[in-house]
Amino acid sequence: MKKVRRFLAGGLVFAMAVSLIGCQSTGEVSKNADTKGTAVSDAAGGKEEFKTTYGSKKFDDVTITVEVFDRSNAPEGSTVIDNRWTKYINQEMNKVGITVKFVAVPRADEVNKAQLMMASGTGPDIMICYTSSIVEGFYKDGGTYDLSPYVDGEDQAKNLKEYIGKDCMDLGRNQQGELWAIPARRSTTASTNLFIRKDWLDELGLQAPTTKEEMYHVLQEFKKYKPDSFAASFWVCTKASDIAGVMATSFLKNVKDEKAYAIEADSATSLIYMDPGFGEYFKWMNQLYNEGLIDPEYYVDTTENALKEDFVNGKVGCFESNVNYNVDSLRGSLLKVLQSTDPKADVISIPPIKNDNDGEIYNKNYPINGAYLFVPKSAKNVEAAVTYLDWLATKEGGFTIFHGFEGEHFKYDDAGVPCVLDASYNTKDKDWTRHDLFIIGNQGYYKTADEFALATSKECPGYENYVLDNFKNASVGTIRHDPTFTAPTATEKNTEISVIREEYFVKLVTCQPDKFDATLQEFKDKLKKAGYDQIIKERTDYYDGVFAGK
Template structure:
């Protein structure tokens, strides 16, 4: 998901900016804090008893030579700069990223082996443990030991980790909330003397021209619209058919994945996909491509004319765009904002303002140490170091105080930031004092040849963007039926899209009825009650 596009970036500290600039990372005036230490109460005599802290660390199975998950520049940096000054023994507990939720469930059930700090991107997992009493409530701990955390995140982000007005998780701050972007083969448009589409109707006409005239000379294998059964491909279409709604209507009509499936526009969006499929304008095998592997291969081989993706994923070194240029040197992709709703708006969902949920299990005896550790991350240059490495070795600052990765580093220096995205857990992306500067810093993480396109993508991805409405209390039915309904939603989209046009209504209505009876109605009822409760507070 979304995680790949942000995990490599850090929060820039005050000391790295020009004098007078304000950033979201707060520096303490205390000399120990400026040196990268948490404030420690003065000792009354005998040395304080050593504390302990176990921190979950995701294992992605990709450590470079000479480095392990638990023995790297960054793990040792934490032990030397946080552990020793605070007399805290820090231990990192590796958990396979691919198994993080099941493994977390096992750890939480053990009570004895569970780390003091655990992490997940899964909102349902956080909600489950918050409602079941499995987490330490940290409202007062944050006030006492986490002032820099609170300053960094702010009340909006912190509210995402609350349950019944109390803080049970510390959410990471997301720098970029743009979620999806669309791209078109500019060289195909040029060959057909066509303009880039700016509306859904214009896009449809361009897709027909791609199919009929095959400007890429694919020998009849052209795929005008690249599609998979992954949200990045179908959600942009769905949202362009959702009508104007009040916050109440949108909240009550929303189901899993934050899609207002109960709005009539959802059915019309799938009807449009049915039209594209039956006219041969989209990937014929999309239903079997949940991991986007077939779609990515088709794009790389130059067969796809238009597609949507998770914002900037195609621009990474050795990514999809590089593969396309290698296979078809004349190929040129350009970002477009083509999908429009009936009001002419480029409606699209925005990502949640938070990234992962950072939690302290109820069984932990080291909650104070855990909050102190998070506050240390938010202090001085620590988060920047975790995610960017060492100034002068891994990055330099440009004239505007924005860090840029140094090219052609040797492997040993590169290893400084190994697992940085999983160590600097308080931020998903480089967060500066303004969104403009944040965007500028984000752009610098991509090859120079793509930076102008990344800038366009960041703009398009938030144009007419729709924020999620966060319920102050978990929707229990979503936790209970979420897995079942995710599968049923996918099945509905697939079967209704692939139905014969004259069978579309009956197939869609039947599938929707099955979806609602499998938990969808329970979610709708609970969301209606939750909205009413929200208005009384």
């Protein structure tokens, strides 16, 4: 992919720049570019490229509208569109002649709202969506702008390009070099940890497991040691959604092939359909279930609340969940809660289990991007919109929105890492909205993953090393990023496939062992009848293009 992208950034972008110069005489940039006359005149009376680096142009009191997620969590006296930080944004943007008005969209209804606003032409100038196929579809239908004429020039959007990075930016680009969206960059792609009761291991004289066989032995010993607890709770037991966890990665046969993984790992359903190793994972889970090593009624409540309750009550020995789950203050500082009633309790993360097929460690990570930011054709000033995104990449912009002001919200440590001064104050003052206003980044304004981990560790006093170990363990080995492409047929048949999946994921774990193979084949047959071959074909066709020449 990188070779293709380098070619695009060099040859195609240059070609577009030449095309841009030729087209500007007629006021046309490209089929999806702004034609509203926002290019500026140079001293010779000709035209020059759009000016989108913050501070490079003073606009004539223009107003842009920006989507912001509404999570119904605003403190009293504030709203998501009117608060201290939206006022700060306008204070800074007014310096360059731009006023920003925010449009609230319920986070849970993000996709439906995007589709409705695009269909009615009522969307804000900067819109947000996490589903790449939907956003790219808007562009293909001619509903959004090609942003490359506003970003690709050497002096354009300089702060934005530096922060986002080329590899991440190119995820919003098609093979013609057109930029259909600005992908938000994740500060870290670490996504999942395996957690284990270290105090139980110590009491039993056991080492942390590194293989499937060692894990099974540990779980058996945990069950003997704590018969009233559950030895394990892996992802299939705690998530109702269609995802595979890091424990399953140790069983996959195709994970060593990056392209095969990209095609098959969009969902647990695709993996069960295509990778025999994922079937072996479910057979292993079936064994754990029938031997009483996991909760026999795990399927009654597959929400995160069930796992939290088991964690803080000391009822689970080994489990997988979101990275840093054991000490994350946003999830309730669960280890701290457990230790308040059991001071000797200790829950640590461990590296992923070695793959059963080649002995290597593979780590499942998020994509390098999060949301996609796009500009609908109803926008009146694309240049101003991109300038706002560029400002968000500055220290005065995104850094301040996310971290606040030095002396009030944080102080720098000796390594230059911002450290929270008063977490409760920050929670009420800015933390409730900082992620949703800093739209060009996921998980905060940080330049590197190491900086992110260091800063995050400072938010967990007394547990700093846990945080650092968690992010280290979530990043070791060969990284496999979650694919971002969604096959059109998968979207079309989502309801039908979801019903099949939810039924058979439970059956595969809970059936009698001698019924497993037949149940798995029955599951695959139903998926085939539902059109899953077409989904795999669409994914294969897409990634054939992505990996061409790689």
